[in-house]
Amino acid sequence: MVVTPRQVAAASPESVSRSTTLATFLTLLCARPAAEVVDLGSVVGGNITFLGDRIGCKIHVEDLYADLDRHARQDKLDQVAAFLTSRFSHLNESIDAILCWDVFDYLDQAAAYVLAEESMRMLRPGGILLAFFGGGGSSDLRYTRYCIVDESHLRHTLHAAACARRLVLQNRDILNLFGKLAVLDSILLKSGVRELLFQKPTN
Amino acid sequence: MWKHREEAPRSTSESGSVLPPLPPAVFPGEFDRTRGELPPVTDAAVSVGKSVVIKGELSGDEDLTIEGRVEGTIELRNHVLTIGSTGHVEAQVVAKSIVVLGHVTGNLTATEKVDIREEGSVEGDIMAPRVAIADGAEFRGSIDMQRKAPAPSMDQEVGSLTLDAKVPLPTMQDNGEMARA
Numbered sequence: 204m205v206v207t208p209r210q211v212a213a214a215s216p217e218s219v220s221r222s223t224t225l226a227t228f229l230t231l232l233c234a235r236p237a238a239e240v241v242d243l244g245s246v247v248g249g250n251i252t253f254l255g256d257r258i259g260c261k262i263h264v265e266d267l268y269a270d271l272d273r274h275a276r277q278d279k280l281d282q283v284a285a286f287l288t289s290r291f292s293h294l295n296e297s298i299d300a301i302l303c304w305d306v307f308d309y310l311d312q313a314a315a316y317v318l319a320e321e322s323m324r325m326l327r328p329g330g331i332l333l334a335f336f337g338g339g340g341s342s343d344l345r346y347t348r349y350c351i352v353d354e355s356h357l358r359h360t361l362h363a364a365a366c367a368r369r370l371v372l373q374n375r376d377i378l379n380l381f382g383k384l385a386v387l388d389s390i391l392l393k394s395g396v397r398e399l400l401f402q403k404p405t406n
Numbered sequence: 407m408w409k410h411r412e413e414a415p416r417s418t419s420e421s422g423s424v425l426p427p428l429p430p431a432v433f434p435g436e437f438d439r440t441r442g443e444l445p446p447v448t449d450a451a452v453s454v455g456k457s458v459v460i461k462g463e464l465s466g467d468e469d470l471t472i473e474g475r476v477e478g479t480i481e482l483r484n485h486v487l488t489i490g491s492t493g494h495v496e497a498q499v500v501a502k503s504i505v506v507l508g509h510v511t512g513n514l515t516a517t518e519k520v521d522i523r524e525e526g527s528v529e530g531d532i533m534a535p536r537v538a539i540a541d542g543a544e545f546r547g548s549i550d551m552q553r554k555a556p557a558p559s560m561d562q563e564v565g566s567l568t569l570d571a572k573v574p575l576p577t578m579q580d581n582g583e584m585a586r587a
Contacts, residue, residue, distance in 0.1 A: 239548075248539035255537060255551035263548040 219358045224388050224398040226355040228300065228333045231387075231402075232258055238299035241291075241325065243267045243306050245348055245362070250302075253351045263298070265291065267306050267318075268346050268364065275365035284313035291321050298325040303334035304349050305396070307380075308368040315370055319380040328405040332384065336377055336397045342367050456492050464497075472508070483517070491525055504534075506543075513547075 232238050232254075240254055241263045254260045270290070274280050301322050307315050322332055346364040349357050372380070377399065384401035391397050451469045454460060458474035465481040472480075473490040480487060480499045487501040493508035500515045506526035514520050516534035527544040537549050 246539055246543060246545045248541065248543075251537055251539055251549055255549055259551070261548055261550045264545050266546065269544075 217358055217360050219352055219356050220392070221355055222357050222390075222398060223355060224333060224390055224400045225351070225357060227388050227400055228302075228331055229258065229354050231331050232260065232300050235299045235329075237261070239263065239297065240300045240302065241265055241293065241298050242302045244302060244304040245269065245346075247348060247350050249350045249352075260299075263293070268309070271306075271309050272365040280311070280366060283310060284317045287314055287317040287321060291325060293325045295324055296327045296330075299327055299330050301326065301330075301332045303332060305335040305347060305368075307334060307336060307372065308370055309346065309364075309366060311369055315372070315380060323381065323383045323403065326384075326403040328403055330403045331387070332381070332401040332403075334399055334401070336372050336399065337395055451488075453490075454493075489526075 232240070237260075238258070239261045242250065242254075243265050244250075245266050245268045246264055251262055251264070254262050267290075270286065271280070271283065274283050274286065303318075303322070307318065310318060326332060344364050344367055345361045348360045348362050350360070352358050374397075377397075378386070381401050384403055386399060387402045388400040389397060390399075451471055452466070453471040454474045454476065456473045460474070460476045460478070462478045463481075464470075464476060464478065467482075467485065469486045469488070470480075470482055471488040471490055472493040472495060474492075475494045475496075477496045480495070480497050480501070482501040484502050486503045486505065487499060488505040489495050489508045489510055491507045495508070495510045495512065497510075497512045498515075499510070499512060502516060503518045504514050504516045504520045506514075506520070506522045506528055508526065510526075510528045511530060513530045514528065514532045514534070516532075518534070519536040519538065520532050520534040521537075522528055522539045522543040522545060524540040524542040526540070529544075529546045531548045531550070533550045535551055537551060539545055
C-alpha cells in the first residue's frame with residue numbers, strides 16, 4: 204500500500220510551538236521594504252499568505268525537500284551537492300531573507316556546505332537567514348512541514364519523505380558553515396532542536 | 407392564436423369545463439420553434455476540450471475553462487480562467503482570476519486572485535493581490551502579492567537586539583531547560 208503525504212499528515216498529530224527566532228525574523232523582515240524571501244521548504248499556502256499578504260514580501264518558493272525526495276528515489280543522494288551548485292538562479296546579494304527550516308538535517312556534509320555558501324551568496328548585506336538544526340539522525344522517513352500560525356508560533360506537521368535526516372551538526376560546525384554571517388539569535392528547545400537566526404554583515 | 411390562448415382559462419371557468427387549461431406554447435423569454443426562431447445564446451462557460459490543442463494568442467471576454475493544451479499567451483482581463491484537471495498550459499496568462507487544477511508552465515498575472523488547488527501544478531511566477539495554494543499543490547517560482555499591509559505588531563515578541571554581535575549558542579541546563587548564555 205502506498206502511503207501518501209496526505210495520509211501521513213492526517214495520521215500525524217499537529218503541534219504548535221512558540222518561536223522567538225521567527226518573531227525576530229519577521230520583525231527584521233518588516234523593516235526591509237519590498238523584501239524578497241526565499242523559502243527552501245515545501246509549498247505551504249499559509250506561509251505564502253502570511254508573508255505575501257501580511258508582510259508584503261515577494262516570495263521565491265524553492266522546495267528543496269522535493270528535490271531531495273527526487274534524488275532519493277533515483278538513488279542519487281550523493282549528487283545533491285553538485286545539484287545545489289546550480290540550483291538557485293538568484294543573483295548575488297539579491298535576497299533579503301531565507302527560510303531554511305530544518306533542511307540542513309537532510310543533507311550530507313558536502314551538500315550542507317554548498318547550500319550554506321549559496322545562501323550566503325544570495326543574501327543582501329543585512330539580510331537574514333533562519334534555520335533549525337539537530338532533530339537528530341534517524342531512520343524515520345518523514346519531514347516536518349512548518350506553517351506560520353502567527354508572528355511567533357509555528358505549526359508542525361509530519362509528511363512522508365523518501366529520505367531520512369542525515370546530518371547532526373554540532374554548534375561549532377554550524378558556526379563554521381555560516382562563517383560569513385553573524386548569529387543574531389539562537390534558541391535551544393527541549394526537543395534538542397536549535398533555532399538560529401543569522402544576519403549578513405553590512406560591512 | 408395568441409388571443410385565443412389568453413382567453414382560454416377565462417372561458418373554461420365560465421363554462422364550467424373540467425378540462426385543464428392548456429399550457430402556454432411559449433413562455434416569456436423563450437423562443438418559438440414553430441416560428442423558426444433560433445435559441446438564444448446562453449452564458450454557459452466556454453471550454454477548451456481535452457483533445458484540443460491551441461498554439462498562439464488566446465483572448466476573450468468571457469470565462470474560460472481549459473481541459474486541453476494551450477501554448478502561447480492567454481488574456482482574459484475581466485474574466486475567470488480555469489485550468490481543469492486535464493488542462494496543460496504553457497503560456498503567459500493574464501486574467502481577473504485564475505484557478506489551477508491542472509498543469510501550468512508560465513507566469514500567471516491576476517487582478518484578483520490565483521488559486522492553485524490540491525492537484526494543481528505551477529512552474530512560473532505569480533503576480534496577484536491574493537494567492538491561495540492548497541496542501542499538495544506543486545509550485546515552483548516566485549509570488550508577488552503587490553501590496554503592503556501594515557507591519558504586524560510584535561512589540562511583545564522582540565526585545566533588544568545586538569545586530570552585529572555574535573550571540574553564544576544556547577546550552578542545556580542540568581534540569582533539561584534551555585538556556586542562552
